[in-house]
Amino acid sequence: MRDVVERVREDVTGKLEITREGIVHDLTTPNGRHELTALRVRRRLEHTMPSELPAHTGTPDVEAPDQGILRHPDVIVVALSDMADDGPFAPRSLLAAIEVVSRSNPDNDWVGKMRDYPLMGVPCYAVFDPRTGTGTVLSDIHDTPEGPRYAIRKDFVYGEDVAIGEWTISTTDLPRYPQ
Template sequence: MRDFVQSMDDTLPGKFEITREGIVHDLTVPTKQHELTVLRLRKRLEKVMPEELVAHTGEPDVMVIAEADMEGDGAFDPRTLVAAVEIVSRSNPENDWAGKIRDYPLLGIPVYAIFDPRTGSGAVFTDIHPTPAGPRYATRKDFVYGEEVTIAEWTIPTDGLPRYADDGTAY
């Protein structure tokens, strides 16, 4: 599946993700609000993280990873991620709020933060523990835009993050 996703990334519009159910093809183009949120979060994280770590944008929207773990050939090993940050898309919110909450602990990603421009809120999930259904996050800390949020070891402000308006514009 990973080979197929990589071969299609530059061929077809949209983005591909591998989930427990299989390959998901999202045809929607990210909105300005989504991309501006990614940019602001990346910059805020990089201001407070040690230099050997980066807040790299891609899949997930922002991944905190050691620059050294980005070297070499092939795909990123998800177990090397310090944290994953997702910005909820207007078209497929359950992908971030359900699918990735289930999938990321299976991949060994220790911290998962969700920012939801629809509601101006989010949550940070930590403390992977075993359950009969497989590994799950044990701790959830909710926040609203305007509060500070801690992702892994770093606290950043959430003020000034764009929101989706009901008519599709930012506010």
């Protein structure tokens, strides 16, 4: 599936990812509110973290070849030293993956990535949902009969401070999608 994604990535709009169920195609490119949320979260995180830990947006993807999963988080926290390699990021090198929920495919963030990130070994997953002005931070991966899952879930409402890993940021003034 990875070969298919690589071949068609330049010719399709939106974002392509690989899950255990197959290829996810988010047809729409992120809108201004989505991108502004990712930017504000990234900047707020970087103000609280040491300089060797950037909050990164962009490429490359995060891939767990042994699981057949390729994901593209909106923001990741990863050590600068782990960014020096070519190719996709190793999921276990991430300190956190942050997603801003897409209007066109919210289940990709709330269901698919909530399942895939612990399976890949991403230790902390934060979700910001501009549709509802809420979010959650998940951590502490543990094994279950259905596979690895996050044991700790901390929900928040926009306007509250939220801890993502060791860092706390404000969610004040994060944009909402129009109703």
